[in-house]
Amino acid sequence: MTALEPRRRAVGVVLAGGVGRRVGRDAPKQLIEIAGKTIIEHTIAVFDAAPEIDEVVVLMAPGFTGEAERLVARSGFTKVGKVLEGGASRTETTWRALEALGGQDCDVLLHDAARPLLEPRIITECVAALRVHPAVEVAIPSSDTVVVTAPGPYGEVVSEVPDRARIWRAQTPQCFRLPVIREAYERAFADPGFAGRQATDDCGVVLRYLPDVPIHIVPGSERNMKVTHPVDVLVAETLLRLGDGAPGR
Numbered sequence: 001m002t003a004l005e006p007r008r009r010a011v012g013v014v015l016a017g018g019v020g021r022r023v024g025r026d027a028p029k030q031l032i033e034i035a036g037k038t039i040i041e042h043t044i045a046v047f048d049a050a051p052e053i054d055e056v057v058v059l060m061a062p063g064f065t066g067e068a069e070r071l072v073a074r075s076g077f078t079k080v081g082k083v084l085e086g087g088a089s090r091t092e093t094t095w096r097a098l099e100a101l102g103g104q105d106c107d108v109l110l111h112d113a114a115r116p117l118l119e120p121r122i123i124t125e126c127v128a129a130l131r132v133h134p135a136v137e138v139a140i141p142s143s144d145t146v147v148v149t150a151p152g153p154y155g156e157v158v159s160e161v162p163d164r165a166r167i168w169r170a171q172t173p174q175c176f177r178l179p180v181i182r183e184a185y186e187r188a189f190a191d192p193g194f195a196g197r198q199a200t201d202d203c204g205v206v207l208r209y210l211p212d213v214p215i216h217i218v219p220g221s222e223r224n225m226k227v228t229h230p231v232d233v234l235v236a237e238t239l240l241r242l243g244d245g246a247p248g249r
């Protein structure tokens, strides 16, 4: 039986260092106003209101930290301790957040600013899970069959159709005891093979550099979607306007 550890301080890290190239607006997508507030305000609001969260750290796209500070003041958030500049990739932005948190013994919940529909239930379950597990991935079972491809004579061809029962779609927050994720990133950055300091998510860095650390799954939700493409702005706006009555859980 795994021991239940005492609750540590929990820091919500809102990763907003990107520019939203795929959404294709002039300003970063987290500044798009939907349902009365910018996407980043919707996202910070969930952490600011969560009783389990002690502090919120925001990492904003270069050139927009002043705007993020203005929005934090406008919304009257009380837990935002730092607004910092993000890095050139999601990975670099995450590392800046970890460096800013230093050697504290706290829990971190690394969340995409581009997921403004995070439900409080997920934060509650992640913080509870970290009392037992050192690393937590929020994920939902894939409703699509995924295929693996290989180069063929006329382009990519299907080489494998994995068993869908084992395929999950990763979401955020991805949550860790701080010393665990720091160690994983330190090892990654010391590895010349960590190409371009890029990883598509944080659990992937832990899996690769600390393979003995089990990563526990907390169920996410369809609603916790990421605004990635122009159509997602419309979907997120509809769900935010419908509020708790919306389908998609």
Ligand SMILES: Nc1ccn([C@@H]2O[C@H](COP(=O)(O)OP(=O)(O)OP(=O)(O)O)[C@@H](O)[C@H]2O)c(=O)n1
Pocket (backbone or CB within 6 Å): 015, 016, 017, 018, 019, 020, 021, 022, 023, 029, 030, 059, 086, 087, 088, 089, 090, 091, 093, 094, 111, 112, 113, 114, 115, 226, 227, 228
């Ligand atoms: N240098 C970066 C790049 C991304 N992110 C954040 O990571 C999350 C997920 O990334 P994604 O959806 O890819 O955002 P963008 O990088 O902004 O989008 P795109 O790839 O289309 O440019 C977003 O909240 C984004 O702001 C970040 O903090 N720092």
Ligand SMILES: C[C@](O)(CO)[C@H](O)COP(=O)(O)O
Pocket (backbone or CB within 6 Å): 090, 112, 169, 170, 171, 172, 200, 201, 202, 226, 228
């Ligand atoms: C971390 C993530 O949101 C999990 O789904 C995703 O991998 C981010 O990827 P992106 O390419 O930065 O959108």
